[in-house]
Amino acid sequence: MxxxxxxxxxxxxxxxxxxxxxxxxxxxxxxxxxxxxxxxxxxxxxxxxxxxxxxxxxxxxxxxxxxxxxxxxxxxLVQCPEGRKLFPMMSVFKNLMLGAFVHSSDSAGNKKRIDEVFEMFPILLQKKDDPAGSLSGGQQQMVAIGRALMGRPKxxxxxxxxxxxxxxxxxxxxxxxxxxxxxxxxxxxxxxxxxxxxxxxxxxxxxxxxxxxxxxxxxxxxxxxxxxxxxxxx
Ligand SMILES: Nc1ncnc2c1ncn2[C@@H]1O[C@H](COP(=O)(O)OP(=O)(O)OP(=O)(O)O)[C@@H](O)[C@H]1O
Ligand SMILES: [Mg+2]
Incomplete structure (x- = not known):
């Protein structure tokens, strides 16, 4: 609670x-x-x-x-902030991985987690190497939510x-x-x-x-x- x-x-x-x-x-x-x-x-x-x-x-x-x-x-407890706050020049993949910074010692866990994010948002897998700023608004919001999920929120x-x-x-x-x-x-x-x-x-x-x-x-x-x-x- x-x-x-x-x-x-x-x-x-x-x-x-x-x-x-x-x-x-x-x-x-x-x-x-x-x-x-x-x-x-x-x-x-x-x-x-x-x-x-x-x-x-x-x-x-x-x-x-x-x-x-x-x-x-x-x-x-993880926040997905207002206005997305992505790094537009960085790739989708790197933006997502930023959310995992507190779990950086668990690369196997992060791999599993990012696969789940890509399963939830297949378009992000297709665009994982593109700069986040090149995505549509809805896709950028997926990146922002995906990044929050990488923090493994309860x-x-x-x-x-x-x-x-x-x-x-x-x-x-x-x-x-x-x-x-x-x-x-x-x-x-x-x-x-x-x-x-x-x-x-x-x-x-x-x-x-x-x-x-x-x-x-x-x-x-x-x-x-x-x-x-x-x-x-x-
Ligand atoms: N950094 C800041 N410095 C000064 N005042 C601020 C700051 N951030 C927010 N405020 C003020 O605090 C109040 C609450 O702002 P807050 O951003 O929490 O509202 P909100 O409900 O999220 O609004 P919105 O729907 O526009 O995002 C507002 O009057 C706002 O102008
Ligand atoms: Mg607000």
């Missing part, structure tokens, strides 16, 4: 998160909804050890706050994976996320695409201005008037 308790985070004097508490059970797919600037990425940054925060983030029995990013990956935080993708590609992306989840990985998904995200998830939290303002079963939230008005339309 991944549990965030009373998380607060500042950028200088600006409070971006204020008393955020949320959790994901093992094997759950949990969505974090919220408009631009609500604080979704800040939650992930805190959990990845990329920005200092106060409160508590427990993964199983381990407190993650205060750990270095590499230690957190080693614990099994829980995966996906930050707006559908952003900027064409509708058909978005649909495939959500199917991929479901497949990863069904294979046993806990998923925490930050999305602005509320309808699609609620469709595939178990539970959801809604953030506004650094706070959780609503939470519930995804099916229920899909039918909630306030959610439809604010995040789905119609």
């Amino acid at each position: 991944l549990t965030f308790k009373d998380l607060s985070l500042y950028y200088g004097g600006f409070r971006a998160l204020e008393g955020v508490s949320l959790h994901a059970e093992d094997g759950e797919l949990v969505v974090l909804l919220g408009a631009n600037g609500a604080g979704k990425s800040s939650v992930f940054r805190a959990a990845s050890g990329l920005h200092k925060a106060t409160g508590s983030i427990r993964f199983g029995n381990t407190e993650l706050l205060g750990m270095k990013p590499s230690q957190i990956v080693r614990q099994g 829980a995966l935080m996906l930050d707006e994976p559908s952003l900027g993708l064409a509708p058909l590609v978005v649909k495939q992306m959500f199917e991929t996320i479901q497949r990863i989840n069904q294979a046993g990985t806990t998923v925490l998904l930050a999305e602005q695409n509320a309808y699609a995200a609620l469709k595939v998830s178990n539970r959801a939290y809604v953030m506004e201005r650094g706070r959780i303002v609503m939470e519930g079963n995804s099916q229920q939230l899909l039918g909630d008037e306030r959610i439809r008005k604010a995040y789905i339309g119609g």
Whole structure:
């Protein structure tokens, strides 16, 4: 279980998160909804050890706050960041292998893992020697997710994976996320695409201005008037 308790985070004097508490059970797919600037990425940054925060983030029995990013990956919590953050001049293969940096002593394990990534995304095997920047947006998102999988996550935080993708590609992306989840990985998904995200998830939290303002079963939230008005339309 991944549990965030009373998380607060500042950028200088600006409070971006204020008393955020949320959790994901093992094997759950949990969505974090919220408009631009609500604080979704800040939650992930805190959990990845990329920005200092106060409160508590427990993964199983381990407190993650205060750990270095590499230690957190080693614990099994891996982030696929917003905007993909690939190295465009480097090959697809090298970008993927970057995700395995904490497992560099286990080359047999990494080989097995990258074969699984290529099985999930066959197009990446075809393009493994191409510069990542030459791929389509959807393929680049596959590289970003594949790189996160190379970290061998027990829980995966996906930050707006559908952003900027064409509708058909978005649909495939959500199917991929479901497949990863069904294979046993806990998923925490930050999305602005509320309808699609609620469709595939178990539970959801809604953030506004650094706070959780609503939470519930995804099916229920899909039918909630306030959610439809604010995040789905119609
Ligand atoms: N490095 C930073 N320095 C100062 N303020 C920041 C920084 N990063 C984010 N913020 C501010 O913190 C708040 C939360 O930002 P955050 O990126 O967590 O939101 P978000 O929900 O991920 O938004 P988006 O949907 O646009 O990605 C916003 O008001 C944002 O402007
Ligand atoms: Mg964000």
